[in-house]
Amino acid sequence: MLNLSVSNRYSMYSNLISQTYGTGSTSSVSDSLLGMYSYMFKGTDKTSSVSSSTSQYLVDLKDSASSTLNSISKVRDTLNSKDKISANSDNSEAVSATYSGKDKKDDIKIDVSKTATAQINESESFKSNSSSLYYKNASKISISTSEGKSYSFHYSPSITETDEKALNKIAQKINKANIGVSASVETDEKTKTSKLVLKGGKTGDGNDFTVSGNLAEALGINNVKTSASDAVYSINGEEKRSSSNKIEVDDDLTINLKSATEKTATISFGKSKLDSINAARELVNAFNGLANTAYKNEDAGAERLGNRLQSIAKSYGSSLNRIGISMNSKGYLEIDEDKMKKASENGELDNFFKTNNKEGLSYGFTNRLENVAKKAYNDPTDYLSNSAKAEVKSADSSYYRSVSPASYNYISAYYRYSNVALLFNAMI
Numbered sequence: 001m002l003n004l005s006v007s008n009r010y011s012m013y014s015n016l017i018s019q020t021y022g023t024g025s026t027s028s029v030s031d032s033l034l035g036m037y038s039y040m041f042k043g044t045d046k047t048s049s050v051s052s053s054t055s056q057y058l059v060d061l062k063d064s065a066s067s068t069l070n071s072i073s074k075v076r077d078t079l080n081s082k083d084k085i086s087a088n089s090d091n092s093e094a095v096s097a098t099y100s101g102k103d104k105k106d107d108i109k110i111d112v113s114k115t116a117t118a119q120i121n122e123s124e125s126f127k128s129n130s131s132s133l134y135y136k137n138a139s140k141i142s143i144s145t146s147e148g149k150s151y152s153f154h155y156s157p158s159i160t161e162t163d164e165k166a167l168n169k170i171a172q173k174i175n176k177a178n179i180g181v182s183a184s185v186e187t188d189e190k191t192k193t194s195k196l197v198l199k200g201g202k203t204g205d206g207n208d209f210t211v212s213g214n215l216a217e218a219l220g221i222n223n224v225k226t227s228a229s230d231a232v233y234s235i236n237g238e239e240k241r242s243s244s245n246k247i248e249v250d251d252d253l254t255i256n257l258k259s260a261t262e263k264t265a266t267i268s269f270g271k272s273k274l275d276s277i278n279a280a281r282e283l284v285n286a287f288n289g290l291a292n293t294a295y296k297n298e299d300a301g302a303e304r305l306g307n308r309l310q311s312i313a314k315s316y317g318s319s320l321n322r323i324g325i326s327m328n329s330k331g332y333l334e335i336d337e338d339k340m341k342k343a344s345e346n347g348e349l350d351n352f353f354k355t356n357n358k359e360g361l362s363y364g365f366t367n368r369l370e371n372v373a374k375k376a377y378n379d380p381t382d383y384l385s386n387s388a389k390a391e392v393k394s395a396d397s398s399y400y401r402s403v404s405p406a407s408y409n410y411i412s413a414y415y416r417y418s419n420v421a422l423l424f425n426a427m428i
Contacts, residue, residue: 057299111233316365324338353366
């Protein structure tokens with residue numbers, strides 16, 4: 001007969017999930033493992049005096065500590081990746097770039113005089129809830145494109161239709177024609193007015209269209225607001241033109257023109273700034289996941305864990321704040337996306353990780369968070385209150401379970417089957 005105290009059951013549980021025994025399929029033992037889990041740890045039997053809240057807290061803490069350690073591992077994997085080279089713009093609001101090559105290139109200087117545009121026509125604005133279009137006594141609209149496509153239709157707005165509804169019907173007819181001109185209705189909620197907008201499907205010189213007909217004239221949609229035109233830009237001082245804002249410089253480099261530049265945009269090649277931003281987001285998730293387990297539990301040990309996490313965040317408060325991370329009044333970390341983006345562009349974010357992410361050191365935000373998570377994972381009972389620890393100790397010395405022969409199957413299942421961590425995750 002096998003006797004297991006509460007702490008012994010917990011000890012066996014901890015040891016078994018961290019090791020792999022034997023080989024075999026995992027598909028047939030989920031129920032047995034779940035049963036074993038209930039016998040060994042959850043204390044559902046009458047002989048266990050450990051409260052369900054204490055047991056659940058230990059389960060949650062080990063699980064969240066594991067998630068935190070996994071997140072920190074992802075942070076390091078992301079930052080330590082040296083193979084991927086990306087194109088980074090120091091003026092990404094005006095010029096961006098994507099790079100698929102493996103070799104680092106020299107910096108590229110780009111100035112944009114104007115981006116490529118598609119033709120846009122806009123109608124006059126009409127009161128959304130009025131029926132003024134009915135009184136225009138006009139019904140014909142014709143559209144012709146530079147590619148030789150054309151479409152004509154008749155439509156007479158009804159007295160029962162609002163101008164907004166009538167404009168939407170006109171837009172639907174144009175879009176169904178599929179001639180390379182799209183139509184939409186823009187409504188201003190402040191002024192309660194609506195207008196019809198037509199846009200060509202292609203940018204660049206010559207990609208224009210014409211609109212005619214008495215209804216087109218009544219709407220004012222035959223008037224061009226923006227002409228189709230080429231982008232005008234320069235790469236390393238050499239002026240160029242393009243009918244598209246997507247510029248294929250080489251087979252492996254694409255530049256996207258977004259707006260005219262007030263200052264020269266420099267495209268450099270190296271580690272992606274987005275990698276550092278994603279690493280910072282992952283680090284925030286790592287902290288908040290562990291903090292949430294501490295904050296939602298009323299045990300004094302959980303409070304001690306929460307205070308420990310807050311102390312770490314406060315210790316590195318100025319460093320975190322410089323990269324757009326701050327702690328709110330509830331003890332969770334928050335991200336200021338604009339500030340973090342600026343930190344990635346001016347090098348602050350990379351500097352933070354160089355200082356705070358060196359594996360194996362006792363200092364640095366990441367390392368101190370990792371040390372707390374390791375401690376919680378290896379021995380969750382360390383973050384129990386003294387009364388809860390006494391509860392476990394009392395159960396250990398006073399209460400024992402005699403495991404039935406059937407329960408031996410649960411235990412042997414752990415030893416027979418591999419991939420224990422996966423099964424543990426499935427159990428809870």
